[in-house]
Amino acid sequence: MSVATWRGSCAAAFARVTSASLGPYQTAAIRIGLSFTWLFFLVREWFNSQELYGPDAPWSWELARRLIADNHAFTVLVWSGAGWWFKLVYLFAMVSALLFMLGWRTRTTSVLYMIGVLSLQNRSVFVGDGGDNVLHLMAIYTVFTRCGEVWSLDARRAARRGAAARRGAAGRGAEGRSAAARGAAGDPRRDVTGIVLWAVCGAGLLAATLLADPALTWTDHGPVPGVGWAAALWAVWLLHGVWWLVRVRGAALAGGQVRAVLAAFGHLLHNAALLVIMGEVCLIYGAAGWYKIQGSLWQDGTALYYPLHLDYFSPWPALSHALAASGVVVLLLSYGTVAAQAAFPFTLLNRRVKNVLLVLMMFEHLGIAVLLGLPFFSLVMIFVDAVFLPTSWLRRGGELVAGRARWVAERVPVGVPGQRGVGGADADAGANAGTGAASDAGPDPGRGPGRDRVRAG
Amino acid sequence: MDTDDGREREAEAGNAAPVALSRPARWIVALGALAVALAAGTHLLIMFLHVAPPNTVSKQHAATIGDYVLPEYEQNWKFFAPNPLQQNIAVQVRAQVTRPDGEVQVTPWTDLSAQDGAAILHNPLPSHAQQNQLRRAWDFYGNTHDDRGRSTGLRGDLAEDYLRRLAVSRLNLDRDGTRLHRVQLRSVTTSVAPPAWAGQQPPAKPVHRELDWWRVTPSDLGVVRSW
Numbered sequence: 120m121s122v123a124t125w126r127g128s129c130a131a132a133f134a135r136v137t138s139a140s141l142g143p144y145q146t147a148a149i150r151i152g153l154s155f156t157w158l159f160f161l162v163r164e165w166f167n168s169q170e171l172y173g174p175d176a177p178w179s180w181e182l183a184r185r186l187i188a189d190n191h192a193f194t195v196l197v198w199s200g201a202g203w204w205f206k207l208v209y210l211f212a213m214v215s216a217l218l219f220m221l222g223w224r225t226r227t228t229s230v231l232y233m234i235g236v237l238s239l240q241n242r243s244v245f246v247g248d249g250g251d252n253v254l255h256l257m258a259i260y261t262v263f264t265r266c267g268e269v270w271s272l273d274a275r276r277a278a279r280r281g282a283a284a285r286r287g288a289a290g291r292g293a294e295g296r297s298a299a300a301r302g303a304a305g306d307p308r309r310d311v312t313g314i315v316l317w318a319v320c321g322a323g324l325l326a327a328t329l330l331a332d333p334a335l336t337w338t339d340h341g342p343v344p345g346v347g348w349a350a351a352l353w354a355v356w357l358l359h360g361v362w363w364l365v366r367v368r369g370a371a372l373a374g375g376q377v378r379a380v381l382a383a384f385g386h387l388l389h390n391a392a393l394l395v396i397m398g399e400v401c402l403i404y405g406a407a408g409w410y411k412i413q414g415s416l417w418q419d420g421t422a423l424y425y426p427l428h429l430d431y432f433s434p435w436p437a438l439s440h441a442l443a444a445s446g447v448v449v450l451l452l453s454y455g456t457v458a459a460q461a462a463f464p465f466t467l468l469n470r471r472v473k474n475v476l477l478v479l480m481m482f483e484h485l486g487i488a489v490l491l492g493l494p495f496f497s498l499v500m501i502f503v504d505a506v507f508l509p510t511s512w513l514r515r516g517g518e519l520v521a522g523r524a525r526w527v528a529e530r531v532p533v534g535v536p537g538q539r540g541v542g543g544a545d546a547d548a549g550a551n552a553g554t555g556a557a558s559d560a561g562p563d564p565g566r567g568p569g570r571d572r573v574r575a576g
Numbered sequence: 577m578d579t580d581d582g583r584e585r586e587a588e589a590g591n592a593a594p595v596a597l598s599r600p601a602r603w604i605v606a607l608g609a610l611a612v613a614l615a616a617g618t619h620l621l622i623m624f625l626h627v628a629p630p631n632t633v634s635k636q637h638a639a640t641i642g643d644y645v646l647p648e649y650e651q652n653w654k655f656f657a658p659n660p661l662q663q664n665i666a667v668q669v670r671a672q673v674t675r676p677d678g679e680v681q682v683t684p685w686t687d688l689s690a691q692d693g694a695a696i697l698h699n700p701l702p703s704h705a706q707q708n709q710l711r712r713a714w715d716f717y718g719n720t721h722d723d724r725g726r727s728t729g730l731r732g733d734l735a736e737d738y739l740r741r742l743a744v745s746r747l748n749l750d751r752d753g754t755r756l757h758r759v760q761l762r763s764v765t766t767s768v769a770p771p772a773w774a775g776q777q778p779p780a781k782p783v784h785r786e787l788d789w790w791r792v793t794p795s796d797l798g799v800v801r802s803w
Contacts, residue, residue: 137605167705169800170745176800177709177742182734189730192647241647245712245738246704252651259648344643376601383597383605384612391616398620406627406653414658421771425660428768430693431711434702446773492702 140389144513145506146266149396151220152502153257154232156250158216160495161209161239168209171246174200178243188333191340192241193348195234198331212239222271227316229266230355233258250496253503256399259342262355263392265385270517307366317359324352393506400503401464404480408461417457420450426491434492442490456483473507480504627653666690666764667714669743672789676753685762688746705802710746713738714763725787740790745799756797762786 135141164171174180180200187197196208212235219225219232236258240251247255267273307313328335328349336347362381369378416422426432427439443449459479466473481501488497505513597605625634626645634641645651666689672682688710695706717739720732727733743759750756767779 133606133609137609163701164703164705167703170705170802171709173800175798177713177745178738179741179795179799181795182737182741185730186734190647237648245716246708248704248708249653249655256649256651342648374598376598379597380601380604384608387605387609387612391612395616395619399623402620402623402627403651403653407655407657410629410654410657414660416659416662417657419774421774422656422660424771425662425768426656428664429661430664430689431696431707434696434699436697443771446771449771489700492696492699492707494701 136390137383137386140265140268140386142393142506142510143265143268144270144510144517145508146261146264146389146393146396147222147268147270148505148508148513149257149502150222150225150229150261150264150266151270152505153254153261153499154216154220156495156498156502157232157236157254158213158220159498161213161216163495169205172196172209172239172243173205174202176243178245183242186244187241191336192237192244193341194238194241195327195331196238196242197333198327208235208238211235222267222273224313224316225267225271225273226265226359227320229262229264230352231320233262248493248496250493250499253403253496253499257396257503260392260396260399263388264396265389307363310363313363317356317363321356324356328353396503396506400506401467403500403503404460404463408457408459408463411457412461417453420453421446423453423456424449432491432493435490439490459483467507470509474509474512477504477507623649623651627651663765663767664689665711665714666766667710667761668764669747669759669761671743671747671749671756671760672758673749674755674757683747683749686747688743691746710742713742736790740792741796741799744792744796745802748801750797756792758789758791760787760789 140146161168170176180197183194184197187194196205198204211231215228215231215235219228236254240247240255335349335352337349338345338347341347341349342351362385365372365378365381369375372378411417411422414422416425424443427443433439459476463476463480466476481504484497484500484504488494622641622644625631625637625641626649628634666687668685668687668689670683670685672680674680692706692710696702713735716731717735720728720735722728727736739761740759743761744750744756747756747759763785765783765785769779770776
């Protein structure tokens with residue numbers, strides 16, 4: 120490669136990472152998948168939550184405090200040993216996961232989601248497994264991404280605003296102009312929800328900074344050496360404020376230069392975090408394969424026989440034992456696992472090989488979910504694998520899901536739920552129709568079929 | 577690494593930067609890009625050194641790496657490696673109690689791992705409370721104690737308190753007038769029989785490891801009951 124083309128491709132790469140947030144569908148898949156898995160886990164453990172994370176758990180609040188005084192992990196649960204505080208934090212973790220999954224105010228909820236994940240996991244580190252470990256890391260990394268660009272309530276709101284602006288631009292006269300104004304300025308200045316959310320987060324952070332015990336640190340024990348959690352969280356909060364200000368006064372600040380620079384930094388951070396997420400997935404597979412190659416049982420191809428006979432990892436012993444009964448099957452699965460894991464990072468160099476291996480990996484994790492009884496771990500791995508899926512596949516998958524959702528929505532009557540199945544309501548509707556006084560019968564009886572007719576026509 | 581998204585997004589990317597950057601702005605973005613690239617590269621390098629087997633570089637910089645990685649980026653991807661566990665470890669507990677009639681008794685051994693196993697059997701969604709809690713607590717104890725059962729530091733003391741509370745939580749003996757005084761734990765390690773086709777020796781007899789009796793404290797009795 121000549122020097123000129125090398126410089127050219129460097130410049131092109133630089134332009135690309137500073138002018139666009141790459142992989143919007145991939146990061147959205149990670150956001151939705153991981154927050155769904157976390158929420159699903161929290162719901163599943165609802166009745167065990169006291170035993171796992173509660174103040175009187177076997178790993179008690181006092182024990183957790185003693186360990187955290189030593190390792191300085193971040194968790195808001197050590198601030199108070201009260202029962203209500205634990206319940207509040209558990210609910211907070213669930214709600215933040217739900218909002219993050221839906222993509223509501225994604226940049227804010229990504230931080231809240233991370234606080235929920237870290238708080239519960241660091242409170243009881245000894246009940247987690249590999250799946251929790253991946254969730255933990257990814258919760259930190261997704262804070263830096265713009266993972267709400269697609270498949271989110273944020274994206275829907277942005278699309279509506281854009282449509283309103285276009286309608287305004289196309290319209291004539293005073294009405295068109297006012298619609299245009301609504302579309303253009305319907306954003307930051309009048310974004311009451313956003314401003315309130317930001318203020319509430321600031322108030323919460325202020326209270327935490329003043330009252331928390333152990334105190335939030337400024338210069339150590341944070342996400343990276345030299346930066347405490349107080350510094351990190353206040354920095355994120357301030358950046359949100361600055362970004363809002365720049366959006367309001369964007370054009371006036373140095374001819375839009377400040378806004379453009381900040382936008383470039385947003386893209387940069389997103390792309391760097393995406394790279395780190397991809398690198399982390401490669402590390403997981405690479406290390407898992409690398410260590411296995413050193414094991415004598417993986418070398419002689421009997422390794423997989425053993426987990427299939429461990430009581431803690433065989434919820435379906437008959438199935439496990441049947442699979443483990445064949446030496447050749449165990450050999451193929453053992454060798455296949457090592458080969459696929461060790462090879463994974465290198466298959467990224469070839470798009471087609473990578474896609475084949477990704478599908479294989481996902482099926483292997485489905486198998487692990489059932490056979491080894493590790494459904495949450497497997498879900499996490501499947502969703503982090505999704506960061507390598509082609510955009511076209513993800514979009515098709517998204518359309519498929521949306522199509523299903525529409526299909527269901529068209530068949531579910533809109534209105535007061537439960538009216539249909541209730542005999543009294545049906546009888547009333549019938550009576551009304553009979554007497555010709557249908558207008559006050561309520562919205563539902565006629566509306567479902569009506570919608571269908573409209574769509575059919 | 578390719579995200580597979582280049583082609584479709586190019587049209588949309590145009591609207592991100594409507595303003596042409598001035599020279600100082602371009603410098604700021606360039607320096608920022610350098611800083612972000614360095615930070616991401618450093619992070620990935622440290623993660624690699626943390627995950628890889630101890631080597632020349634990671635041993636030299638062990639303190640720096642540990643400082644960066646702990647506590648939030650700690651990770652371990654040795655799933656069933658280098659070799660998978662070849663034993664079923666059953667953790668069992670017995671207790672010294674005073675019955676309502678005043679008689680002091682030592683209960684028979686209760687197999688806590690068997691309780692976990694029963695909860696996991698035919699369960700598509702096993703709970704962390706059954707699959708990880710006791711299993712990892714026992715590992716934690718083993719990793720923080722020497723062969724004679726002496727704690728090797730703060731974590732060893734924590735592990736003892738943890739196991740004792742876990743035992744009280746699972747036994748649930750102190751009701752109906754029965755008073756719980758002391759508990760004792762042991763592990764019974766049974767090797768998985770090697771596969772028939774491997775032609776290896778059948779497994780040796782189960783290995784027992786018995787811990788000392790531990791006095792139950794009043795605060796232990798406040799632990800959440802699991803059954």
